[in-house]
Amino acid sequence: MLSIIPGKKVSQLDQAHIQREGISGLELMESAANAFVSWFIDKFKSPEVPIYIFCGPGNNGGDGIAIARLLYQMGYQISIIKFEHLSNCSSNFQANFNRLPKTIPIMDFDTFEFILPEKTFVIDAVLGVGLDRPLSGIYLDLILKLNGLSATKIAIDIPSGIPSDGVLVGDAFHADYSVTFQFPKLAMLFPEHALYTGEIIIVDIGISDGLLNQFGEDKFFIQKKDLAIRHKFFHKFSHKGDFGRVLLIGGSPGKVGAILMASRAALRTGSGLVHCHLPGSESSSSLVVAAEIMAVADSELEMLDNFDAIGVGPGWGIQNDFSFFESLLNRFRKPVVIDADGLNTLALYPHLLKLLPLQSILTPHFKEFERLVGDCSNHLERLEKARSFSRKNNCILILKGAFTSISLPNGKQFFNSTGNQYMATAGSGDVLTGIITSFLGQGYSSENAAICGVYHHGLAGELASVSKKRGMIASDIIEAIPETFVQMQIF
Ligand SMILES: NC(=O)C1=CN([C@@H]2O[C@H](COP(=O)(O)OP(=O)(O)OC[C@H]3O[C@@H](n4cnc5c(N)ncnc54)[C@H](O)[C@@H]3O)[C@@H](O)[C@H]2O)[C@@H](O)CC1
Ligand SMILES: Nc1ncnc2c1ncn2[C@@H]1O[C@H](COP(=O)(O)OP(=O)(O)O)[C@@H](O)[C@H]1O
Ligand SMILES: [K+]
Secondary structure: OEEOOOHHHHHHHHHHHHHHHOOOHHHHHHHHHHHHHHHHHHHOOOOOOOEEEEEOOOHHHHHHHHHHHHHHHOOOOEEEEEOOOHHHOOHHHHHHHHOOOOOOOEEEHHHOOOOOOOOOEEEEEOOOOOOOOOOOHHHHHHHHHHHOOOOEEEEEOOOOOOOOOOOOOOOOOOOOEEEEEOOOOHHHHOHHHHHHHOEEEEEOOOOOHHHHHHHOOOEEEOOHHHOHHHOOOOOOOOOHHHHOEEEEEOOOOOOHHHHHHHHHHHHHOOOOEEEEEOOOOOOHHHOOOEOOEEEEOHHHOOOHHHOOEEEEOOOOOOOOOOHHHHHHHHHOOOOEEEOHHHHHHHHHOHHHHHHOOOOOEEOOOHHHHHHHHOOOOOHHHHHHHHHHHHHHHOOEEEEOOOOOEEEOOOOOEEEOOOOOHHHOOOOHHHHHHHHHHHHHHOOOOHHHHHHHHHHHHHHHHHHHHHHHHHHOOHHHHHHHHHHHHHHOOOO
């Protein structure tokens, strides 16, 4: 699992890597510059478009200088704009500066006129994780000017002005792409910064996962390679029972679709038997929900222990009479998945939280979460509250959105790397409930069900949106679930 290192520890991490590999800081900077350049030339093949690289005085600026040299040697048209007298710049900046071919134009910020051709690249190498205060003075002046340009804007490591682990105060560089070294910086995952980071590209500069883990604390970015080990594998003789018998509870007049989508998602995730309970149904014989889904009537809910996992909430309606929910939580002692109106009911009757089976999984979006814990002024506070909620209630808290976070009772937080904006469509959360319930029913631990669940859900959204884009609907995500297993070679 890729550790997200706090900004204040990055220079220690770099030092440890330098020592372990027996290389110099300059060589590490060269790796960072090479990693950036490989991405750049792969993405933008045309050397005709001029590139302006704005370099601050620290190592972020040093990266910019090294990148300038490498791209120049490949035939790109480069101009450098620097801020400080060389003697005020970091030693690796100076060393790279001295290696620049004399033919690269170098300008000082104070005399630079911001008249650029319409089609240009602007590369922000002004400030990186060394930012220690909000932008002001000439730095702010520069960033505001850059933001006004129509160029393609690329940030090195992090857009200048965004604090690596906090929330932006004032303004920052508006990047179309942020090419970040080795791991995403925490703040790049905050919704507040979406317009600043643009697309995030993580490039490898050679620091090992083991070393990252030594410097990491409790935050991780989920990657494809982390998934196989968390999955269960089935064999030729596996039978329906091995794949689990799950129950999805929800739906109410006008909102039956929500629980049906969750149920279909559970089937597509591999559940052996999927039952669906629509409250208020006296007899299951009159209920036809979908060919493969078995309807369960109120009277048939005596033997909850027959189920391997239960998911509750999609389309349920807020339960003004909480006695059914209370009895469910009292009688079913395996982890449950709670979403939507299940969460809203918990917010209304918080004493029910004490009845949650250990390691249950709650899947709120921001609004549902704030109904449970109160308003949050920013994402940092939301993440902190998610961590304490999970600890206090011994549950797994999945906070949905871009870069969905998964908080575990032991304080660890995982951030999902799959998914896209096209998933912001009615019912996609219901699909997630079905996927996670299915994994639980197949015998996955709650942690693995949550991590595999959000990853496959996001990947299904990506796959379905390839051809559908804005027209994607939640049913398309369900139909793409099988392809996620094929892509990841999980059979
Ligand atoms: N060892 C290396 O050579 C490597 C360098 N990297 C790059 O180095 C960066 C970190 O470098 P540094 O630690 O030198 O830090 P920065 O280059 O981010 O900036 C540090 C300088 O900016 C000043 N500063 C901070 N906030 C400011 C503000 N608001 N206004 C004006 N000045 C401000 C600081 O006082 C300091 O002088 C990373 O983001 C990355 O780009 C690494 O990621 C890769 C390895
Ligand atoms: N911009 C986005 N990027 C990635 N995933 C997203 C984005 N917007 C929504 N999603 C995902 O879509 C799902 C939406 O869930 P939710 O808000 O509960 O929707 P609904 O109530 O309509 O089912 C969540 O899993 C969320 O992570
Ligand atoms: K930067």
